[in-house]
Amino acid sequence: MLLRSSEPRVHQWQSVLLTLALLQAPFLAKAAEPTRFYERRAEGWFWYQSEPEIAPPRPAEPEPAPVVIPTAPPPEAAPIIDPTPAEPAPLSAAWLRAHLDDYRLQAIDDPRPTRVALYLYLQKLALDKASRFTETFQRVVQSDPYLDETTRRPVGNYANLLNRVAGEQREQVLQTLAKEAGIWLFYRSDCPYCAAQAPVLRLLAERQGFTVQAIALDGRPLPGGAFPDFRPDAGQAQRLGVVSTPALFLVRPPDGVAPLAQGLLSLTDLEQRILLAAHEAGWIDADSFARTKPLVADLTLDASRAFPTTIPEDPEAFLALLREQAQGNALAPDSTSADSPAAP
Structure with missing residues (x-):
């Protein structure tokens, strides 16, 4: 009896719940619809909304500058040298040295009188040049004591005298040195x-x-x-x-x-x-050492002593420079001209 009386109540509650659900459906549908045009006028004309700010891109870190290694400058190009040197003056000593043998070979290969005579004349020219040089050489040596080797050391029997005097000086210096x-x-x-x-x-x-x-x-x-x-x-x-x-x-x-x-x-x-x-x-001084040499005078021409760095172009100036140097060496403290006996 009790079970039958409760069934009508359950059906009644189910009917109430269903009715409420039906009443709420239009409101839920309305809330889900998109907002209409006239309902959005508060957002501005054409809905100009400020776009969200975008953070500026972070500047890229600059790349490190490449290390520049200094390099040596390229070597200067060597001057172009003409492969063909200038021809020496005709019939000069250089010309004869370069061509005399050629004329000799031509005369051997073609011994006609003309070619043989041509070679012989050129040979005579070379010999005459050498003879004139030798004669002048002897005159210059005899007239200049700085060039005459007999000034430094006599020849013949007088050389033996110089050797004997130098030997006596040598023994004296050695005996003095032996004491210490x-x-x-x-x-x-x-x-x-x-x-x-x-x-x-x-x-x-x-x-x-x-x-x-x-x-x-x-x-x-x-x-x-x-x-x-x-x-x-x-x-x-x-x-x-x-x-x-x-x-x-x-x-x-x-x-x-x-x-x-x-x-x-x-x-x-x-x-x-x-x-x-x-x-x-x-241990012995320069003067004592010089007396032991078999020389009348030490006229050595030493290019390492106070010579200029440039050579004069004028032959007269160049000769004067060399003579001045020779005179300076002759008057130097180690010269033996003042203490050594002169050749008779």
């Missing part, structure tokens, strides 16, 4: 050249008074008992750069050392090297 300098001899006992050098050193010690100190690289004496007061090497050879024996050094206490040779020397060569080494080291 000596000779070191580095040797090996099995070195035959060292044994051959020993008598020369003994003669030098006897004649000039030099003290000779022998230094044995192997700690053993020389054959024959030469220089018995030898000393074993204590590193001096390595410090002095000894690479061969016999090795000779000129030594001046307390610390002066000048190399002479690493090999055999005759007595004359040894004395000359001693003088040269002492002069280079400043």
